[in-house]
Amino acid sequence: MSDDARTYDAGRIHVIEGLEAIRKRPGMYVGSTSQRGLHQMVYEALSPAVHGVLKRGAGSVDVTLTSDGGVRVADDGPGVPFESAGDTAAPGLEARLTRVYAGWELGGSRVVRLDLFGVGLSTVNALSSRLTAEVRREGVREIQEYARGVALAPPLPAGPATGSGTTLAFWPDAGLFETTECSYDVLAERFRDLAFLNRGLRMTLTDERPPGGAGTERFEGGVRDFVACLETDAGNAPVHPDILSFEVEDPRMAGSVEVALRWSDSGEQVVRSFANSRRTHEGGEHVEGFRAGLAAALTAYARERRLLTAADPDLAADRVGEGLTAVLSVKLDRPEFHGATRTLLAGAEVRSCVEEAVRVRVGAWLERHPEQASAVVHRIVGGAGRG
Incomplete structure (x- = not known):
């Protein structure tokens, strides 16, 4: 038996928690570090947006593949506050972005589940080199920025808001994924399915990437x-x-x-x-x-x-x-x-x-x-x- 084996004790155990664990083993949380895992990141961001607008009976979710390699998911739901309103309320957006398993409503809600293992928005935040969250609620617009899962500052007012909703823009970390380029066709097929399966849900997918982009498609129906x-x-x-x-x-x-x-x-x-x-x-x-x-x-x-x-x-x-x-x-x-x-x-x-x-x-x-x-x-x- 080696000396290392004889001296193994609790001091050699390294505990990895929270977003650090997600970044350490990204494939465990989005299924892969290939393009398939990249698409799963989009679905993780999409789940709460779709669920939010459907709770209102109808609404829109717009996804944009931006020219600088990012993904923007915007909805016209009620707008998720950054902080929860009281002990009985669902976790606020900041908690959902920084705490594993925070934010899902359980029991009787028939949640549209696009996430892989229920970890949710914290996965998107942890696996992005940067992320910007914007909330439009009660006539006010607030913004908070993150880098590799860490908030750079508290949520800050950014002027008046027209309407309501939540927008997440994120840039997948190139150091964690084999590619950071999503497939327009794969996402379009999935979004089409979602719109067909949920009457009242309107979805758009816009590609702004060069050269020229693929334009915009809209999906709705039954x-x-x-x-x-x-x-x-x-x-x-x-x-x-x-x-x-x-x-x-x-x-x-x-x-x-x-x-x-x-x-x-x-x-x-x-x-x-x-x-x-x-x-x-x-x-x-x-x-x-x-x-x-x-x-x-x-x-x-x-x-x-x-x-x-x-x-x-x-x-x-x-x-x-x-x-x-x-x-x-x-x-x-x-x-x-x-x-x-x-x-x-x-x-x-x-x-x-x-x-x-x-x-x-x-x-x-x-x-x-x-x-x-x-x-x-x-x-x-x-x-x-x-x-």
């Missing part, structure tokens, strides 16, 4: 628009004119499910699933419930119309999914996931509630629209579905 956009991207021709859509609130899963779907002439299926506006790439219980409910509704309709005989098996989920374009979004008070990355949704009650909602609503749509139902069911039962 899940029906989302399905139409996915169909256009894939070049699919719809089998029926209407996009079926519905939203159901269910206290048994402490949340809601929203669905939009339509079948096309393609043999491929495109199903995008989300939980609290986060893409669930691996699927989960909500997806299983959706597929089961869809198969049950179509099987019941086909048997009632004698398109399936008593000897025919029920329609399987993969069979009814051929040519399907669908968006499935659940918003839950207490979402549960398998794994830390939250891309596989858990919860048996979510599955049963989604399955019931889909079975009942799709079944009712088939009954109310016999011509469109006939086109869908005949395609599945008698045509492409049989392979």
Whole structure:
């Protein structure tokens, strides 16, 4: 045994806390020091902005990739005060920027979660070479500047304010990331998804970087628009004119499910699933419930119309999914996931509630629209579905 091993004691333990820990291991907090981690920084800054405007029912969030390599996230929400107003209030903006895990509202809020591990704005501040925070509230504008997570001065008045909102401008630390250049296309796709999934949310993405920049795109709409956009991207021709859509609130899963779907002439299926506006790439219980409910509704309709005989098996989920374009979004008070990355949704009650909602609503749509139902069911039962 070496002398070093024999003399190991508490004096050799180095405790790293707060923002120092984030800067020491940035990949642990944003997933990577590559461009993927850089984009995650943008999402971390975006989460509270989106949540703030949606609490008001509607609003705008504008993201700008600035010509000097920075990112600016501005919202027209109520404006987050730098200091909390009383012991029971949520932490103020300064606390959110300097304290790990500060600022998230828990329980019943159905927060739009774009952050990776719940660390929030402190991650953005810690991993930026500089950051400027601006608050417009009650007719006053205040500004505070930071360098590598450390405040350079207290918040300072900067004149009168028109309207309200919060703006964060930050410059990712080039010493911590492999690149500090965001991908316009990657961010645009994510922002488009957010606007589609949250009615009333308007988002813009502006690129001011040389040469010339890519201009500005605006995103807004709903899940029906989302399905139409996915169909256009894939070049699919719809089998029926209407996009079926519905939203159901269910206290048994402490949340809601929203669905939009339509079948096309393609043999491929495109199903995008989300939980609290986060893409669930691996699927989960909500997806299983959706597929089961869809198969049950179509099987019941086909048997009632004698398109399936008593000897025919029920329609399987993969069979009814051929040519399907669908968006499935659940918003839950207490979402549960398998794994830390939250891309596989858990919860048996979510599955049963989604399955019931889909079975009942799709079944009712088939009954109310016999011509469109006939086109869908005949395609599945008698045509492409049989392979």
